[in-house]
Structure formats: C-alpha cells, structure tokens
Amino acid sequence: MQDSIQYIGEQPLFGIIGNLLIAIAFSCAMVAAIGYFYWMRSGDIIWKKFSRSFFYIHTLSIVSIFILLMYLILNHRFEYHYVWEHSNEEMPLKYIFACIWEGQEGSFLLWLFWHAIIGLLVIYRTKTWEAGVMMVLSLIQIFLSSMLLGIIIWGDQKIGTNPFGLLRNDPSFANLPFIKMPDYLQHIKGNGLNPLLQNYWMTIHPPTLFLGFALTAIPFCFAISGFIQKKYTEWIVPAISWTFTAVLVLGIGILMGAAWAYESLSFGGFWAWDPVENASLVPWMTLVAAAHVMLIYKSRKTTVLSSFILATISFVLVVYSTFLTRSGILGDTSVHAFTDLGMNLQLEVFLFFFLGLMIFQLIKNFNKLNLSNVEESFSSREFWMFVGVLLLIIGAIQITFQTSLPVINKLFNTKLAPAADVIDSYNKWQLPIAALLLLLIAITQFFNYKNSDIKNVSRKLLIPALLSFALVLISYCTLGNNYRLHYYILLFSACFAALANTHYIINVLKGKIKFSGSSVAHIGFALIMLGALISNSRKETISQNFKNINLGKDFPNSENIMIENRIDTLPMGGYYVVYEQARKEGYNLYYDVAYFNQNLNGEKEKAFTLSPILQLNERMGNVAEPSTKRFWNKDIYTHLTYVELNEKEDKSNDPYQTAKEAIMAIGDTFITSNSFVILQGLNKNIDKAKLNLNEQDLAVGAKLMIENVNRVKFNAEPLFVIRDFMSYSQEAMVDSLGLKIAFSKIDPQSGKITLNISELKSNKKDFIIMKAIVFPYINILWLGCILLIVGSIIAIRQRIKLTSKNLE
Numbered sequence: 001m002q003d004s005i006q007y008i009g010e011q012p013l014f015g016i017i018g019n020l021l022i023a024i025a026f027s028c029a030m031v032a033a034i035g036y037f038y039w040m041r042s043g044d045i046i047w048k049k050f051s052r053s054f055f056y057i058h059t060l061s062i063v064s065i066f067i068l069l070m071y072l073i074l075n076h077r078f079e080y081h082y083v084w085e086h087s088n089e090e091m092p093l094k095y096i097f098a099c100i101w102e103g104q105e106g107s108f109l110l111w112l113f114w115h116a117i118i119g120l121l122v123i124y125r126t127k128t129w130e131a132g133v134m135m136v137l138s139l140i141q142i143f144l145s146s147m148l149l150g151i152i153i154w155g156d157q158k159i160g161t162n163p164f165g166l167l168r169n170d171p172s173f174a175n176l177p178f179i180k181m182p183d184y185l186q187h188i189k190g191n192g193l194n195p196l197l198q199n200y201w202m203t204i205h206p207p208t209l210f211l212g213f214a215l216t217a218i219p220f221c222f223a224i225s226g227f228i229q230k231k232y233t234e235w236i237v238p239a240i241s242w243t244f245t246a247v248l249v250l251g252i253g254i255l256m257g258a259a260w261a262y263e264s265l266s267f268g269g270f271w272a273w274d275p276v277e278n279a280s281l282v283p284w285m286t287l288v289a290a291a292h293v294m295l296i297y298k299s300r301k302t303t304v305l306s307s308f309i310l311a312t313i314s315f316v317l318v319v320y321s322t323f324l325t326r327s328g329i330l331g332d333t334s335v336h337a338f339t340d341l342g343m344n345l346q347l348e349v350f351l352f353f354f355l356g357l358m359i360f361q362l363i364k365n366f367n368k369l370n371l372s373n374v375e376e377s378f379s380s381r382e383f384w385m386f387v388g389v390l391l392l393i394i395g396a397i398q399i400t401f402q403t404s405l406p407v408i409n410k411l412f413n414t415k416l417a418p419a420a421d422v423i424d425s426y427n428k429w430q431l432p433i434a435a436l437l438l439l440l441i442a443i444t445q446f447f448n449y450k451n452s453d454i455k456n457v458s459r460k461l462l463i464p465a466l467l468s469f470a471l472v473l474i475s476y477c478t479l480g481n482n483y484r485l486h487y488y489i490l491l492f493s494a495c496f497a498a499l500a501n502t503h504y505i506i507n508v509l510k511g512k513i514k515f516s517g518s519s520v521a522h523i524g525f526a527l528i529m530l531g532a533l534i535s536n537s538r539k540e541t542i543s544q545n546f547k548n549i550n551l552g553k554d555f556p557n558s559e560n561i562m563i564e565n566r567i568d569t570l571p572m573g574g575y576y577v578v579y580e581q582a583r584k585e586g587y588n589l590y591y592d593v594a595y596f597n598q599n600l601n602g603e604k605e606k607a608f609t610l611s612p613i614l615q616l617n618e619r620m621g622n623v624a625e626p627s628t629k630r631f632w633n634k635d636i637y638t639h640l641t642y643v644e645l646n647e648k649e650d651k652s653n654d655p656y657q658t659a660k661e662a663i664m665a666i667g668d669t670f671i672t673s674n675s676f677v678i679l680q681g682l683n684k685n686i687d688k689a690k691l692n693l694n695e696q697d698l699a700v701g702a703k704l705m706i707e708n709v710n711r712v713k714f715n716a717e718p719l720f721v722i723r724d725f726m727s728y729s730q731e732a733m734v735d736s737l738g739l740k741i742a743f744s745k746i747d748p749q750s751g752k753i754t755l756n757i758s759e760l761k762s763n764k765k766d767f768i769i770m771k772a773i774v775f776p777y778i779n780i781l782w783l784g785c786i787l788l789i790v791g792s793i794i795a796i797r798q799r800i801k802l803t804s805k806n807l808e
Helices: 013-042 045-074 081-086 093-102 104-125 127-146 201-228 236-264 275-300 304-326 344-368 381-403 405-412 422-446 454-482 485-508 517-537 779-804
Strands: 151-153 157-159 561-564 570-572 575-585 588-598 604-610 613-615 623-625 627-630 634-643 660-664 669-671 675-683 698-708 713-716 719-723 726-730 732-734 739-747 752-759 767-776
Touching: 013 045, 013 127, 045 081, 045 093, 045 104, 045 127, 081 093, 081 104, 093 104, 093 201, 104 127, 104 201, 127 201, 127 344, 157 344, 201 236, 201 275, 201 304, 201 344, 236 275, 236 304, 236 779, 275 304, 275 381, 304 344, 304 381, 381 405, 381 422, 422 454, 422 485, 422 517, 454 485, 485 517, 517 767, 517 779, 561 570, 561 575, 575 604, 588 634, 588 767, 604 627, 613 634, 623 634, 675 739, 675 752, 698 739, 713 732, 719 739, 726 739
Parallel strands: none
Antiparallel strands: 151 157, 561 767, 570 575, 575 588, 588 604, 588 613, 613 623, 627 634, 634 767, 660 752, 669 675, 675 698, 698 713, 698 719, 719 726, 732 739, 739 752
C-alpha cells in the first residue's frame, strides 16, 4: 500500500546512502581483521597494505555516517525515525550533537567513531605491534558495526538497529492513518531531546566517556595479541601509556557526569550510585589497578598474570556495562538505561565472545607463563601497590555485584532485593576502601622498589601524619560526636594523602614537575574525597518553611519553603528571599528568586539572584533543573519542588478555573493555591438515602481532609457512583476555600483514585515551593578534579617518553 503512495518531500536517498555506508563499514572491518591476522602470521608486507586500506575505508565510512546523521538532524528530516525521535525544530543548535548520541544507534556510532580514530593512532604509533593490536580492534569493530545493521534473520532475530530507518516503516507507525497521507511530513513534529540531556555537559560528557570506553580496548588488544603471538610479557611496556591514557580520559568522562548530575539533576549532589554510573566506574577501577600492576612488572618483571587479567577484564566490563544499559534490564533501577530494543541476544554474543576470547587465551597459555614466586618485601613499593590493587578489585566486585542484582535475579530466578537505602549500602563498603586507598596513596611513594628502610620512610611521613592528626583533632573538637568514627578516619586519610604527596613533591622530587605527575594526581584524588566528605557531611538545608503553613508530607517544612510572588520576603540561611517573577525562554520557565543581605542600618540590599528552572516537555513530563550560586567557600544550590503553572487565560463566565487532575493514593497530598488536600481513605459505607442515591447504585466516597494556610481543617467527601453500568461523580464543595472536587476514577490495581479539583478564579495566586542546600567547601572537590587531570597528563607524557624507545 505504502509503496504505491508518492510521498511529498520525502528523501529516502539519504537512507539508502546511510545503509550502504553501514554495510561498507561492517564489511571492511571484517576484511581488515582477516588481513591483519594474515599479516601477523606471515609478516608479508602485502597484507600490511591490504589491511590498512580496508581499515581506512572502514574509518571513512564511519565518519561519513556520522556526518550524514548530523546533516539529517540539522535539516529536520523527520521522515527518518531516529531524527524524529531525538530532535525537533525548536531545539537550540548547541544541543544538536547531543541528539546524535542520545539514542542507542547514535551512541554505538560514537563508540565506533572513537575506535576508528584510535585505530589510526595505533597504526601511526605501534609499529611492530600494529598487526596483532589492529586485528583485535577490527574484531571489536565488526561487532560494533553490526549494532547498526538493522536486519532481521531467522524470522524474528534482529541484528542491530538502523539509524536510517524511515518513520513510516517503523512497526509502531506502519498502520497509523497519517502515514497513508502523501503529505504526512507536513503534519509531524520531532519529539525532541530528553529534557535531562538539554545541558551543555551533555554535548561533551558522552563523547569523553565513550572515548574512555574506546581507549580501554587498546590494553585489551595488546594483551590478547601478545598472548596470540607468544609474547607473554613484551606487550606490557608499550601498553602502559595507553592504559594510563584510558584511565585519564575515562576518569574525566566520569567526573563530567558527576558535574552534570550536580548542575542538572535535583537529587542534591554529584553522585547517586546510579547503576549506569557504576557501570562506568567499575572498568575505571580495574583499569587503574591494571596500570599499577603494569608499573610493578616494569620494575620487577612480575605480575604478568594480573596484568593480563586486569587489562582484559576492563574492556570486558565496558561491554558488560553496555549490556546492562541497553538490554532494558536496568529500566526500573536507572534513569540512564535504554529500554529493551530486542537486541539482547546480540549484546550477549558481543559480551561472551570477548570474555571467551580472554579466558581461552588465558587457559591456552597459562602453563607457558613464567610465573615467578617472588615474595615481595613488606618494605617494598610493589608490595603496597599490590595491596592497593587488591582493594580496587574488592571495591569493583562489590559494586558489580550490587549493580548486577537484576541480572542475577533473572539468571537464577532469585528475588534478591537492593538495600532500602542504596547510597548508605554502597558507602558502608566503599568508604572504608577509599580510606585505605588514601592511606596507601600517602605512604607508597616513599618506599623504594624491592626494599626500603622503614625508619627512613617513617621519618619522612611523620610531619604529614602529625599535621593530618592535628586537623582531625581540630575537626573533632569543633564537631564533637555529631559524626561517626568513619568520618574522622576518612578525613585523616584524605588529609594525610594530600599532605604526604605534597611533601614528596617538595622534599623528595625537589619540585621537579615532570616527575611529579603521579603525586599531583594522588593529591587530586585525595582532594576529591576530602571535598566530597566535607560538602556532603556538612551540607545544610536552609529552606525551612517558617510560615504557619503545613506543606504536607511530600514537602516537609524542614526542607521546603513556600514563597508567594512579590508578597513574601522570607528569611532563609542568613538571607532574605523574594520570588520576583517567572519568565519563559523557549521551553524553559525561569523563576527568579532574589537574595538580600541586611546591612548595619537594617536595610535590605540585593546580593544576587538565582533562577531555578522548570523545563516544559509535553512528551516526557516537566523537569526541574537547579540553579546554583558559587562562592569560594560554598555553593547555594536551589531547585523547585512544586510550581503552580499558569494556564491560558480563561475568558469563560464560569467562576471556577479549569479543573486539575490529581491521581492520589491514601496519604497523598495535593496542593491548591490556598490549601492542602489530603486523601485519608475511602468510604464504602455510604448513606444512599441521605444522598438521594438509588439502592442499586454502587458508591464510594473519598474521605478528604483539607487544611488551609492558617492550619484550619475542613472535611469533604466527593462520591464515585456507578448507576446502570455508567459512572459519574457527585461533587463536594468547600465554599470557604473556593474548591469544587469531583471523584472521577478508581484504579483497582494500584489502589489510586483520580480527583478533579477546581478552584475559584479569585483564588489564583502565583507561588513556588523551593528547596535550597548549602554545600560548604565543595570547591575542594572541583580543585581535586583539576589536579587529578593535570597530574595524569604529566604522568602520561612522561610514560610516553620512557616507553617510546621500546616501540620498534
């Protein structure tokens, strides 16, 4: 039917070109892998040229797919499902890139793109290792390219999802009437980007994170190709700089995600132990462990087995995180996860192929490994580095287990439930591990490889230890027993790590910056932990509601403040706040809240204005975004918890405003302009005669307690009535509050009911309910992020210099 329709304005040629490019990319990756295999085996220069040529074509195809998809989004070609799903005409240009990688297909394309670019660097830099490393990398590209194929085999098995599929060919649209209209493109608008992703961090965080994911493949490729070529130890030294680079980039991506969460999400922090956040953290932890055991090997020629396992498992964990986020299995536990798009089998094959390749090479070559039984001295640097590696592995295992509970339940038909307080559950494990790691970061650099003089090491560590203890003692005297013991242990560890590494740079390295990369990075990590500890443990909610109004259980007065537009001037956290105005810019509603200081004369002077946002989105629901005022010693972080949206002007003669729908369970609260409506229960024992109902009628009452702003309470009971198989509502009126309430629906499964609540137009007030949190000294954390990045760059630069002479 559709084939006979001449669609107006549709341009299917772009889809044909896109599909051809995907097929070329997939095919060339396969041919390149075969060519590199034969080059690795034969050493014939002909295979070198052959393999490189096909990888170059593969790379060109991937870049062309990326450019084509960006072109389609920029030109609003909504005949393509991916473009329609993730963009619209009203979206600012700065978010166009985020549209490309918001969806599953686009994120796979981004991953492919980075692998292709990294492959070119491998060709340029690795020389004698090119054949083996590129063979494995090309294998990975085969699997990733297949994720874009979008073909059906064996009747119903889907191989990939295609970003160039036409909207009218999508199963969810194929039978809709508007698709049969030749000019259907004139009647559709794009869905647009998820409101949570409309943030500048989302234009840089995903590319950085996926570059980090892509870089984890290179140590994997070195390790696998080393074992295939019987070079069981030679691969480690050239892989070190790649491993540290992957640690740096993946770490930056994770930190960017934390910054995005802090600026854009409303949970009041920068890390929520979300399963998808964990899925990126765990490979980083194992990669850090891999980098350090490689350093041990370089010094002592040991840790070959652990270097192989950690280098390979890091990439496997990246693939596992891909399975977790894209299989739909985390759909109920993470805000980041994709829904199940029917690719579970393909994702499982992807995962188990490379896990199997790792295990196969390990088992096949295990007896050929020269595993020395050297016992490291207690006074050696490598001993303490290896202890740190074990701690990272333990932490990674705990996070992986807890994150994988949905997978475990599905595989073994168990019913393991996550902890009631997920953050506290993670912290009970990870805080002690973090404290021990910080202690190791403090002391390890003062040890020599092989053996050290314990007395000499202790003497060098004495001053940082005493200063750290003094800081903890001052903190304890100030705070007393307000905090648990682990707070002070972590505080000591973080201070000790920062001070000890500073002492090492000044007194041992004599301030030589080029050799101080690891120490600077360690200081950065210590400051991140210190900043997180101080800002979270000392954070203060300053938005207490001092008005004689009960905001209800959903908005506790101890955490929320209600402010009426240009009426209230309320004290909050040492300031006075005024809700000045609401203004709309595009999809965003900005609520300007002015903060005033009181001078010595008792006059109020404006200090600054914060503008928390409500992003309007009809498809996904409105989303609140925070607004933060930054000082050198604190952040004032605010977000909206309730807003009464202004409706279009009602010119009718009805004295009541348009009714608002409230879906409520027993105990829930609905806020009106002048009161709080609380559902206390359902009344099934209705006096039908008193209410003029027939004996055959079925009737249920919604028992409501309504409290006005002066805490005066009223009762109301609207009825839901079924008569002659038809339902209707008998409204309840609360005249003194100007309310009219109808009981319109019952959901037997959820136990929730639907009320339609109308207010008199004269009731209308403009107010917001807002939450404000002060994070003290959070800039310590951001300073730590900068130092961690700078130190890692210095260390990587030095590693590249030291290892480049080994690349022949």
